[in-house]
Amino acid sequence: xxxxxxxxxxxxxxxxxxxxxxxxxxxxxxxxxxxxxxxxxxxxxxxxxxxxxxxxxxxxxxxxxxxxxxxxx
Numbered sequence: 833x834x835x836x837x838x839x840x841x842x843x844x845x846x847x848x849x850x851x852x853x854x855x856x857x858x859x860x861x862x863x864x865x866x867x868x869x870x871x872x873x874x875x876x877x878x879x880x881x882x883x884x885x886x887x888x889x890x891x892x893x894x895x896x897x898x899x900x901x902x903x904x905x
Contacts, residue, residue, distance in 0.1 A: 834899055836889070838882040844891070847905045848874055851897065865895075872896045 839847075845863065853865035853874060865874045874895035877883065883891070892902060 834903060836885060836899055837903065839888060840880075840882055841876050841878050844876055844883060844888070847902055848876070848895065848897075850905045851895075851901065853895070867895070870896055 841863075845865075848865055851867070852869055853867045856864045856866040856873065858864065858878075861878045863876045863878055865876065867873070872895050874891050876891060877887070892899065
């Protein structure tokens with residue numbers, strides 16, 4: 833499997849929006865995105881540092897996105 837690049841929350845939001853996610857709402861320091869086509873959601877923490885690898889993998893699994901898809905966007 834290809835390695836994931838380090839992503840900040842801002843970069844991840846841009847990539848998820850290109851895939852088809854829209855911002856649904858925010859709760860505290862987390863942004864909840866929703867994809868109308870796949871009916872899936874993704875919760876992205878809004879912090880300044882890079883998202884840890886395990887958290888990024890969890891977000892991708894929740895959103896139904898593979899590692900390859902996120903790297904190509």
